[in-house]
Amino acid sequence: MLDTSEIKELYQEVILDHNRNPRNFGEIENYTHHARGHNPLCGDQLDLFLIIENDVIQEVKFKGSGCAISKASASIMTTILKGKTANEAKKIFDEFHKIITVNSDNSNENINIGKLAVFAGVREFPARVKCASLAWHTLLNALENSSNNVTTE
Ligand code: ZN
Numbered sequence: 001m002l003d004t005s006e007i008k009e010l011y012q013e014v015i016l017d018h019n020r021n022p023r024n025f026g027e028i029e030n031y032t033h034h035a036r037g038h039n040p041l042c043g044d045q046l047d048l049f050l051i052i053e054n055d056v057i058q059e060v061k062f063k064g065s066g067c068a069i070s071k072a073s074a075s076i077m078t079t080i081l082k083g084k085t086a087n088e089a090k091k092i093f094d095e096f097h098k099i100i101t102v103n104s105d106n107s108n109e110n111i112n113i114g115k116l117a118v119f120a121g122v123r124e125f126p127a128r129v130k131c132a133s134l135a136w137h138t139l140l141n142a143l144e145n146s147s148n149n150v151t152t153e
Helices: 004-010 013-020 068-081 086-101 114-124 126-143
Strands: 033-039 044-053 056-065 149-151
Touching (some): 013 068, 013 114, 033 126, 068 114, 068 126, 086 114, 114 126
Antiparallel strands (some): 033 044, 044 056
16 A cells, blocks of 8 residues: 555656657657567556657657556656657667656766656555656667567566
8 A cells, every 4th residue: 555655756847747748649650769668567558659860769659558557667667768869869778767766866967867857756656666667668679679568577
């Protein structure tokens, strides 16, 4: 059971906002990269579409269904990725992954993860870590241009 403060920590306003109004929600017809992610523990699933030219992410959209955390994470991720190279995206994910899994505030300040910091609260809830990271695991798979389905298990 979550107590009130824990719920507050998990569902910060920015998460609620992105859940209600997900950014970049939809499909890209002429995508260059695509992957599908699935988190069977929670039932989250999403399709991620990207247009990558000269190693720079030009366009990114997602569609799918899931809990507030998985949806908000995917939405916020898409707002961060445009203009980034594949390597930059991977570095951001490394930082994000530390924030949601490691109980430490000494994150790498050289990388500005901005709004992703709101997900720090999920580290207390291992099942929610998978919700928060699903979009990113799907992204890594898309960057490899693999057609395999992603699962968090
Ligand atoms: Zn979920």
